[in-house]
Amino acid sequence: MELAEAIWEKVNGDKPFRYISDTPFVYDVQKRIPAVEKAKKLLGFEAKSDLNDMLDEVIPWIQKQVKAGNI
Known part of the structure; x- marks a missing residue:
């Protein structure tokens, strides 16, 4: 949700943040906590x-790309 809000602010400026979400599937992951340690350890990649x-x-x-019809 934080990422969605950051994108909204960059695209829509001062307009209030709004979002619509689908009802989650029964077996969806309820909470995701990404970590970058694995990419650094296995690939040597650090952003x-x-x-x-x-x-x-x-x-x-x-x-x-959207204006050009590519997306």
Whole structure:
């Protein structure tokens, strides 16, 4: 939900955050807690960009692709 809100703020500015979600399936994972330690241990990968910087790069690209009909 935090990611959705961060994207909303970048796309919609000061408009209040809104979301709609489907009813979860009975066997859906109730809580996900991602961890990056496995990627670092197994792959030697460690992200250098923070989320806000990454969203500033990705969101305009996605918007351009949507306008071009690619997405």
